[in-house]
Amino acid sequence: MREVAIVGAGMTPFAEHFSLGIKDLLPMAFAECAASVDKGLEVGDIQAAWFGELSTTDGFPSGILADTCGLLDVPITHVENACATGNDAVRNAVMGIASGFYDVVLVMGADKVRESASKDTFWEWAGMTRDMAWDYPLGLVAPANFALHVARYLHESPATREHMAMVAVKNHHHAVSNPKAQLRFDITVEQVLNAPMVVEPFGLYDCTPQSDGAAALLLAAADVADKYTNRPVRIRGVGLGLDRVMHQHKRDMTTFPATVRAAKAAFGMAGLTPADVDVAEVHDCFTGVEMISYEDLGFCSRFEAYKLVEAGATSVGGSIPVNPSGGLKAKGHPPGATGVAQCVELFEQLRGSASNQVDGARIALAHNVGGPTAVSAVTLLEGPDA
Amino acid sequence: MTHVSAIATYLPCWGSAGGRVAGGDEDAVTLAVEAGRAAIDASFGGVAGGGSAGGDDSADAGGGGGGGGVQRVVLVSRELPLLEGGNAAVLLAGLGLDPEIEVSERLGGAPAALDALSSARARTLVIAADVQPFAGAAAALVAGSGLTVTPVARLARSLPVRTRSAAGQVHDYGDPRLLRERGVLASVSALAAEGAEKPLALAGVDARQAAAVCAGQPAALPTTGASSALFALAALAESHSAGPLFAAEQATVSGVLVGDGVVVVRRAEPAARPLPASTFTPGKEIPVSLAAYDRAFSAKVRFEAGRQAGTGELDFPPRYRVGPDGALHTDYTLVPLPRTGTVYTGVTVRIPVPGLPTPYSLVIVELDGVDVRVLARVTGASPGTVSIGDRGRMVLRLVAVRSGVPDYGYAFCPQEAAA
Numbered sequence: 043m044r045e046v047a048i049v050g051a052g053m054t055p056f057a058e059h060f061s062l063g064i065k066d067l068l069p070m071a072f073a074e075c076a077a078s079v080d081k082g083l084e085v086g087d088i089q090a091a092w093f094g095e096l097s098t099t100d101g102f103p104s105g106i107l108a109d110t111c112g113l114l115d116v117p118i119t120h121v122e123n124a125c126a127t128g129n130d131a132v133r134n135a136v137m138g139i140a141s142g143f144y145d146v147v148l149v150m151g152a153d154k155v156r157e158s159a160s161k162d163t164f165w166e167w168a169g170m171t172r173d174m175a176w177d178y179p180l181g182l183v184a185p186a187n188f189a190l191h192v193a194r195y196l197h198e199s200p201a202t203r204e205h206m207a208m209v210a211v212k213n214h215h216h217a218v219s220n221p222k223a224q225l226r227f228d229i230t231v232e233q234v235l236n237a238p239m240v241v242e243p244f245g246l247y248d249c250t251p252q253s254d255g256a257a258a259l260l261l262a263a264a265d266v267a268d269k270y271t272n273r274p275v276r277i278r279g280v281g282l283g284l285d286r287v288m289h290q291h292k293r294d295m296t297t298f299p300a301t302v303r304a305a306k307a308a309f310g311m312a313g314l315t316p317a318d319v320d321v322a323e324v325h326d327c328f329t330g331v332e333m334i335s336y337e338d339l340g341f342c343s344r345f346e347a348y349k350l351v352e353a354g355a356t357s358v359g360g361s362i363p364v365n366p367s368g369g370l371k372a373k374g375h376p377p378g379a380t381g382v383a384q385c386v387e388l389f390e391q392l393r394g395s396a397s398n399q400v401d402g403a404r405i406a407l408a409h410n411v412g413g414p415t416a417v418s419a420v421t422l423l424e425g426p427d428a
Numbered sequence: 429m430t431h432v433s434a435i436a437t438y439l440p441c442w443g444s445a446g447g448r449v450a451g452g453d454e455d456a457v458t459l460a461v462e463a464g465r466a467a468i469d470a471s472f473g474g475v476a477g478g479g480s481a482g483g484d485d486s487a488d489a490g491g492g493g494g495g496g497g498v499q500r501v502v503l504v505s506r507e508l509p510l511l512e513g514g515n516a517a518v519l520l521a522g523l524g525l526d527p528e529i530e531v532s533e534r535l536g537g538a539p540a541a542l543d544a545l546s547s548a549r550a551r552t553l554v555i556a557a558d559v560q561p562f563a564g565a566a567a568a569l570v571a572g573s574g575l576t577v578t579p580v581a582r583l584a585r586s587l588p589v590r591t592r593s594a595a596g597q598v599h600d601y602g603d604p605r606l607l608r609e610r611g612v613l614a615s616v617s618a619l620a621a622e623g624a625e626k627p628l629a630l631a632g633v634d635a636r637q638a639a640a641v642c643a644g645q646p647a648a649l650p651t652t653g654a655s656s657a658l659f660a661l662a663a664l665a666e667s668h669s670a671g672p673l674f675a676a677e678q679a680t681v682s683g684v685l686v687g688d689g690v691v692v693v694r695r696a697e698p699a700a701r702p703l704p705a706s707t708f709t710p711g712k713e714i715p716v717s718l719a720a721y722d723r724a725f726s727a728k729v730r731f732e733a734g735r736q737a738g739t740g741e742l743d744f745p746p747r748y749r750v751g752p753d754g755a756l757h758t759d760y761t762l763v764p765l766p767r768t769g770t771v772y773t774g775v776t777v778r779i780p781v782p783g784l785p786t787p788y789s790l791v792i793v794e795l796d797g798v799d800v801r802v803l804a805r806v807t808g809a810s811p812g813t814v815s816i817g818d819r820g821r822m823v824l825r826l827v828a829v830r831s832g833v834p835d836y837g838y839a840f841c842p843q844e845a846a847a
Contacts, residue, residue: 161711161782174717175724176745179828179835180805181784186775190792190803194773197816239778242812290744290792290801295773 046139047267047274048423050079050260051389053382055222056374058156059254064099065110067152067256071379072111075148075258080271083260085111089144091118094131094151095378096170107150124171125325125412126282126304127151128257128381129419132408133280135261145263151382152256155375163252171413173288185241185249185328187289187414192330193243194295199345203243206329207234208351210247210371213326216358217368219398222383224251224374234329248329253374257383272426275392278314278405279422281307287416296345298331298411300418301338305409308420309340316340319362320403321391323384325411325418326369336364339409339420358398366391366398377412384408385421392425429578429687430548433571435662436466436694439564439650441808442703447562448650449703452785453807453825453839456505456557457515459565461522461824462696463655464555467567468498468523470694498525498569499551504534504541504654507559509826509834511594518836521729522824523553524764537677538632539582541657545570546579546684558653566658575665575691580672581619581683587611589678608637611679616641619674624683627674629664631656641674650697665691704810711782716830726762728837731822733800734760744800765800767822769793771840772801776812784828787811791840793822807839819843 052074054067062070076083093107100106104118123130128151135149158166164183171187172178195201211231217223229247237245260270267274283303286292292299309315316339324339326332333347341362342350350356356364367373367387370380388406390396404425411418438459443449450459501519508515516531534540541556548554548570557565589607591599601607612633620626626643632653638646647663649656657675664673664686674683726732727745734746737759743749744765749757774791789806791814806814807825814820820842827837 161709161780164781165712165714165783169715173745175720175728176837177803179714179830179837180790180803181777181781181788181828182790182803183777183779183781185779186777186790189775190773190790193775194816197773239776241778242776288803290803295792 043140044142045264046136046261046277047264048259048277048385048389049262049267049270049274050075050083051258051386052078053222053257053379053386054255056224056253056255056376056383059154060156062254064152064154065106067154067254068107068110068150071150071152071256071258075260079260080273081269083270085113087146088113088116088148089146090116090138091148091150092121092131092135093118094121094127094382096122096124096127096153097167099154099157113148123419124417125327125377126381126410126417126419127378128384129408129410129421130282131382132259132277132385132421133282133419136277136280139261139263145266147261149259149261149382150256151379153376153378154254155252156254177288183241185244188328188331189241189244190289191295191298191334191415192328195330195334196243198296199348201333201348203235204231205333205348205351206243206248207231209326209329209332210234212357213365213369213371216366216398217372220368220373221397223368223372224253225368225372243330244328250327250370250375253376255374255376255379255383257379257386259382259385259389273393274426275389276424277421278424279308279310279312281305281311281420283307283418285416287414289414292415296334298334298338298415298418300416301335301409301411301420304418304420305339308422312422314405314422318405319407320405321366321388321400322362322364322407322409323367323369323387324364324409326365326371327375327412329371331411332364332369335409335411339407358400363400366396366400381408381410381419385423388423392423429576430546430570431550431572431574431689432545432568432577432661432691433574434467434471434569434692434694435566435658435665436463436470437564437566437659437662437697438462438466439697441698441701443563443700444702445700448564448700450559450563451703451807452706453805453827454563455509455826455834456507456559457509457518457522458824458826458836459559459563460503460519460555460557460567463557463565463567464501464523464553466694466696467553467569470692471569471571497551498529498553500530500532500549500553501525502532502534502544502548502552502554504536504544504554504556505558506535506537506653507557508533508535518729521726522836524730537654538657538675539677539680539682541654542631542673542675542682542684543582545658546577556654556658558651558655562651564651564655564659566655566662568658568661573689575689576687578685578687580685581622581624581681583615583619583681585615585679587679607678612637612676612681613641615676615679615681616674619681619683625672627683628669628671629660629673631660631673631675632677661686662693662695665693706785707780708785709780709782714783714828714830716833716835718833721833721835729824731765731767731838732762733765735763736760742798742800744802766796766798768819769795769822771814771816771818773816774814789814793840802838804838804840806842808841809844814842
């Protein structure tokens with residue numbers, strides 16, 4: 043199996059891009075990725091592409107990517123794996139190179155959540171993740187989907203809404219210096235706790251915003267990476283995990299087994315342990331989900347996430363900084379782009395050029411969990427030697 | 429003459445002393461199911477579908493002796509949810525009765541309910557349900573023995589002070605005095621002239637009018653529609669009062685003579701509480717797949733799990749399985765699930781959700797005695813008041829109206845509310 047490296051990365055800002063369509067966002071992210079390649083990129087070098095997108099604004103996803111980025115001569119595969127789409131697109135591209143099929147491939151992710159009327163968004167997106175006869179009519183909105191877990195988690199663990207609020211405060215603060223982030227302002231614990239309730243126990247500031255955006259990664263076989271850069275970021279491990287799709291079938295809702303499975307696969311492939319991770323981008327669509335994920339990813343023991351939060355360990359400057367980009371919570375969450383953009387952030391972190399730099403970061407982890415909390419993808423990256 | 433072996437009543441917990449209102453998840457069918465199940469249960473000591481999933485009895489819940497041997501169901505209401513598309517299958521499924529049973533849907537008020545009862549053959553379950561202006565339902569089971577009910581008077585007269593067209597458009601002539609004098613009182617007088625005794629109770633009218641017509645002080649009735657006739661019968665049975673019972677709707681009156689006989693009366697009439705404030709946000713119609721509806725119907729509306737042949741494991745919803753050897757297992761039987769359980773986790777949705785009244789609570793309930801959990805909306809309690817560990821029962825409710833299709837399923841009713 044050949045080693046695979048990231049040699050270029052770029053993304054659009056995450057925002058409510060009412061004035062930009064998917065056909066605008068894709069070439070924007072692609073061009074920024076191409077520009078980031080230290081020794082330059084000939085588009086003709088790209089041999090294949092994987093495109094992660096949940097919804098399909100303006101139609102056929104693969105064709106739109108081919109058409110808008112001048113990739114009509116290469117195979118393009120559309121990846122849809124709920125909120126794990128981005129990191130699963132990375133995983134598929136890695137297999138394309140690791141197998142020896144290709145030397146240079148493109149990974150892109152994009153979505154436009156704000157393309158439909160906000161009052162219609164719920165039912166449109168719920169159709170992709172719910173059982174039509176049983177769950178769909180109950181009104182299991184996306185926050186409720188996760189809140190069912192977090193309510194039980196708060197019941198069984200010492201964590202409180204205050205700890206969740208501290209996660210929101212942290213991620214908002216991290217986003218302030220990130221020019222690509224959607225919510226670049228500080229908030230306080232009091233603001234989080236006093237915000238309007240969305241779905242108990244989530245107030246407004248416990249929730250990710252709805253976002254549009256696109257992100258791109260250029261992957262190359264390690265043995266050809268030096269054509270593009272002297273400072274590649276190696277992809278050490280990839281993993282994907284699944285779980286039962288209906289909430290009533292999940293035995294222990296204080297954990298996401300999909301994450302545990304994905305992390306086990308990625309760490310196993312990399313030969314690394316959670317203690318090796320220097321910086322992580324973790325799926326914080328809702329604050330409590332970031333806390334449960336600390337435990338599922340092995341950053342702390344079961345029901346001890348609150349200790350990491352209280353100690354500030356997951357803030358930049360702490361022992362295991364999480365979401366230095368602001369995370370989904372403050373950077374934004376266009377689902378298909380989210381995982382790819384996590385890797386864009388970590389590419390910069392591991393090369394020392396991030397806007398909110400974690401000093402000396404060498405091993406990084408990206409994580410998504412989503413859909414009906416039934417799929418997770420984890421990617422492990424290693425920075426270039428100093 | 430018919431014999432009534434059991435009478436059961438149901439009132440929604442919402443409203444005030446002045447009258448009950450149906451929750452947003454209740455309609456004439458769900459109200460009828462509440463009363464009808466209680467009547468079957470009262471008469472035969474066990475409603476079909478009462479929790480045999482853990483045992484060996486996997487027979488179709490409604491077949492044979494299930495459902496207490498009910499052979500016909502008559503539903504009387506002026507508020508049948510669907511004029512076309514059918515309420516009968518949902519009604520039978522909710523009652524736990526066999527789908528082969530005959531269902532008559534009768535459009536009518538209190539006289540129609542009384543007529544349905546007095547003309548019914550044995551093994552008929554007569555249910556009357558009202559949604560507006562006051563909500564309630566009552567059911568009577570006609571049997572070979574029990575309280576005797578004999579038709580004694582009937583007069584159909586036309587004084588359409590209030591009209592409602594097939595399209596649901598209501599007109600009110602606006603003369604309650606005319607309605608009283610030339611409607612109910614004139615008809616009762618006409619019957620008296622033919623020798624009818626003064627009634628002990630008059631259903632279908634408000635308490636003042638009833639008191640003006642009746643001998644003695646009639647019991648207060650919670651509705652003025654079809655169900656009021658059966659509520660009145662329940663009150664007479666409880667007070668062991670034999671005598672005439674009249675039921676009126678505008679100028680039409682029916683009368684029966686209530687005699688002697690043993691009858692079980694069961695009331696599910698929780699204390700009234702104000703209906704919680706709720707917001708309805710219009711949006712696109714909620715889509716429905718009728719193929720998915722059809723596949724799910726029996727398990728979803730009868731509350732049945734699939735029990736895998738061989739292992740005996742329960743799947744809710746029922747499904748095919750694939751074994752470790754890759755072999756497909758499609759052999760399962762539908763078995764009724766227990767209807768009581770404990771909240772494992774729960775949340776309350778506060779944001780507006782187009783097409784659904786908000787706020788609402790969602791819970792995952794661990795059912796008693798089986799390894800099955802259910803995701804359900806909470807009913808009969810204010811949103812946000814149910815906690816992990818709370819106990820309650822699963823009841824048939826209207827989950828949503830999806831592109832014109834009422835979508836029924838089970839909701840969790842916490843114990844305090846059910847008491």
